Amino acid sequence: MNSLKPWLSRSSQLKPATEGAAPSGGRAAATFAARLTFEGVTRRYGETTALAGVDLDIAPAEVVCLLGPSGCGKTTLLRIAAGIEKPSEGRVLINDREVAGPSCFVAPEHRSVGLMFQDFALFPHLTILGNVAFGLKGLPRDEARREALKALARVGLENTADEYPHILSGGQQQRVALARAIVPRPAVMLMDEPFSGLDVQLREAMQEETMGLLRETRATSVIVTHDPEEAMRLGDRIAVMTRGAVVQAGSAEDLYHQPAGLFVARLFSEINEITYPVVGGKVATPFATLPAPGLSDGASAIVCVRERGITLSQDGPGLAGRVLDVKFLGDVARLEVGIEGFDKPLKVRVRELEGWKRGAEVRAEIDPGRVLVFPGEA
Template structure:
């Protein structure tokens, strides 16, 4: 986005500018939710694959979160759905109609798709009302302004209609961007890390408010995020991506409780990892012997224990250990413990009131429900052009 298009956020209204009283929020206009499908989508830049054989089905009115590290292809997939980019191979369908593929390409403005950018992309020279009305080209000016006002009312900013973006805080700009995205009543709403620029407290409240508005609008929604907690809180389903491929798809409980591989497990949990070799259908570690998770005997494996499943006992119980360090995290404490038989210390999350003193002797035990076992190496997959 060009610099002159970016509004400069301010947390307070301009000096001497009176702000009208804030009205109650309105109701979000209901749209007809669309069915969005990606079929074997590839995106290649030269010899580099941004997307590799992505197939997804997003049911009408559902919220799907695309989760993964930077550079994994999340935003590229969003841009292909919006029509900003073309796939190198594969198809995108909206309500069973091909909008991108070998046979057809529908331009962005004809797809019924709303796109909310990470940087909000508000026009500083337009009023807030005109920013929201900007995409309503098919309506008369009067109709467009009425729809824009209704969208602003729904996000609680109707009283700012005649003001300009520079007087708004970051959170308020985010709400204006949301109003602009929902004003045309899109069948599909795409949001690219919409909360990443907000502080943690504001991010939480904006997340809940945005989710309520999306549910009211009944639009099919894809949210791009690199925050696992955000994905679990917002998504009816979560798609975990890595290196342009879909690693795993499911509900938040499914991905958390049964991650497909160690990458997925690390995404959703802070883990203690212990290398081992499977023997007799079991994985032996200094902290106990656990089920092999279906791995064959002789397999090099990693036993993973979530930090919350690492219990600290009185000295003389469990596996001997010594507390190396403690860190205050609010309601919980993070305790670093050296354990007999392990080269690396383990970490335990526990109630702050129960945290032992640094240097004290403790026993260490494991809740078996917090144990995951994976093969030490995962085979690399080769893309198909």
């Protein structure tokens, strides 16, 4: 992470690729959103492959969240986009201009890319104003001060201009880091888990403020997160990564309703997983016979029943069951329900107001249209 800090303020200073390079330390006259494209990007460290042929095209002014577990390659992809690292194979293009590839490498300061990371990396020996103006050294001092004050005003901290970072709260430091990143008006903004160090209430407030500012500046944005809910809240699209590859990219609705595999389904839903054999291209469950396309007879299939896809009633249709446990989770309750035909209890999420108690006899309906079927895991 420390190797990224020198670029926090320098790498986002220059004009978009379509306008050519500006002098080092300068500032683009305005934000022009740029298309960011990864073509077959691979990154190896010795025998270890961090990225395995990533293909991703991000439209101008689009906000894309990179979602996945630690170590899946999200930060490495950001470092390559910024120019801090070079790809072992593949190309990176900004506005269809190659900035990294087999025979081309554009320095970070000529890419019009802004960076913001979770530790904020503010300079403790500089004032708040000095931190924000750090990336504007190519401007006359008075003009740099005016631009920095405008950026601070946009995040509501102009009254702290002459203070030092140590007096600020975590949320205020995050705002300063954001002001510093946007003041050069980059065409592309890269953010690596920028909200992970904040408490829940502050995190949501800062997410709203940050997204408002990104929409206003129209910078093409890539936000790294390991939180699916955060990704759904922030991104126009979400690119799910695992083991150095993008396994699915699309809207939150696409990933929720049509996950490409079990890994994606687990990210976006609380699910019950039950294994059944495939017979005649189908799996027989206690509630319905489901199609298992692409699976051969005798193979195992994992049937995924969403916790919210089970409806309970006292006297309605469905399978007989009994509530074995109840966990209060605020507006919802998570029940453990033994249901006729299933070898183990299923988890069910219901509105807390429904008031189910342990030991209650129930009827359980499962909507086959909300059930997912995937190949069994090796």
